[in-house]
Amino acid sequence: MNIFNTYRDYIENSIENLIAAGTLPAGLDSSRITVEPPRDPAHGDVSTNAAMVLAKPAAMKPRDLAEQIAARLREIEGVESVEIAGPGFINLRLGNSVWHQCLEAAIGLGKSYGDSDHGGGRRVNVEYVSTNPTGPLHIGHARGAVFGDVLASLLAKAGYTVTREYYVNDAGSQVDTLARSAHLRYCEALGRDIGEIPEGLYPGNYLKPIGRELADMNGDKWLDAPESDWLAEIRTFAIESMMALIREDLAVLGVHQDVFTSERKLVESGMVDEVLKTLEAMGHIYTGTLEPPKGRKPDDWEERPQTLFRASDFGDDIDRPLKKSDGSWTYFASDIANHLDKYRRGFTEMIDVWGADHAGYVKRMQAAVKAISSGEAELDVKICQLVRLTDKGQPVKMSKRGGTFVTLRELVDEVGPEVVRFIMLTRKNDAPLDFDLAAVTAASRDNPVWYVQYASARCHSVRRMAAAAFPNHDMSLSALARTPISCLTDDAELGLIKAVAGWPRLIEAAAEAHEPHRIAFFLYDTAALFHGLWTKGKDDSSLRFVIEEDKELTMARQALVRGVETVIASGLGIFGIEPVEEMR
């Protein structure tokens, strides 16, 4: 339950009353009304712009209308005061009891606190990682993997039915290159000196075990055989091996996906041909000639007519080719089939998570989704910008010689999966991210993971101290949910309670915007409030969490601590991180 939604209902009821009373005309558009916490807490607890938004269509002065609405809001139980400010803001101040009820509810719900029906069970498909199965994942993939995985968890918490999807790019020429590279390692495993890996093949050592297995299974039958004999078989085997490797990499990071859709199968099943027919029937395809890109004309550019999709009819800048010069499908064509496949599986909300190098591809894919669904389906594309890996401020060298950049596995081995997951979400997806190996493992306020975990550890520490002070007292969640907490009236306590109360609203807003990073900032801010209250107890011992001579107060504060703990655990849970109970 999001308390701001509760007050939105109250405000909308007030407006309906005014309509019924004839003060306001019927048919007003309430969609632009916001009900939110004011930025400046001095303005109260809940603020709405309703009077300003409705003033013009109602032909009233904003402040006059505000007064009419305010008069009705003052009748609501729990509303302490209603003030009109500035150009016509209505500011509500809520009594402490309202906040205390929020805290009680949070504790009562425990793990499920923050769960929302905002999504109404609507199905949403989140596609992420989706790399070529040609090698292990590197650090850049880690960001997209974490982002997609956490976004999916966030949407699930916000009441969506989520499918986590991986589109396996196993149909292009790159998997043929993979097969040739694997064949070379196969020859090597059979004792042949392969020398330097030729330009254009994958040099990585990770292919050596693949070559070994191929040799064990097939003997020397492909050693001097023409490529046509072995390409398809080795390709299939190598792709499967690479996908197994990628899944392991993802598992190490705690990332799992529900559906793996194979590009090759889409092509072989005729889905891509079908897409062409479908689009053709709709009149979205024609044969035409494209202008060469200006200022960067490829050397071997030759003008020729192509099969083009009318992307420019759907918001893209130019029309896009669907066939290569050799007649095979472009990646774009099969990706349209991929999205058509999703649409046919019942998804009208799709989210793709891509790397920065795919930014130029966004418009055409969105255009295609509109076209294949006749505007019914919506695709949001989240671009994850580059990760700059440093150590104590110095860039970490990427070794191309070994055929790998810094691999995801190396990164996770170095700092642990939980640190990687948290840090990857400490920036908006569309901003570059600095990942400093030294900073992310430091024990200081600079390091958000550590800082939030420290707050969690302190919660547990206080819990242990309280249990020691009152050994025979029931401090279970259900007991604390019933304990009287009206004695929590200090500003710092109320501030923390309000932060806890704001958790459901944050979930809904972050899910709506597809912005999981907001959780990281929320957790950091909440941790800061908690650390602040903690230290206040140093100056003023009456604010300590455990007061041995006052059991009632201690229990009330236990309730607060459990509320904080609940929110931190809930937030870290979406990130796939286990809260710590102790710091050593």
Added chain:
RNA sequence: GCGCCCGUAGCUCAGCCGGAUAGAGCACAGGAUUCCUAAUCCUGGGGUCGCAGGUUCGAGUCCUGCCGGGCGCGCCA
């Protein structure tokens, strides 16, 4: 040349589908520890929100044009 993203304090960044006096951390200056983990906390200074227009009751946020940085631009995926 074109498209997308970014530009907010000395540095790194928040700013919630437009809202009130633009906020944190780092760094800098000062302060708090016989007491629940001081690995923390408190106080202070510090800003033409890249520039210029526009939209409106109101713009860091939306639109247009410039400037600067990143990514990309048929036959890679």
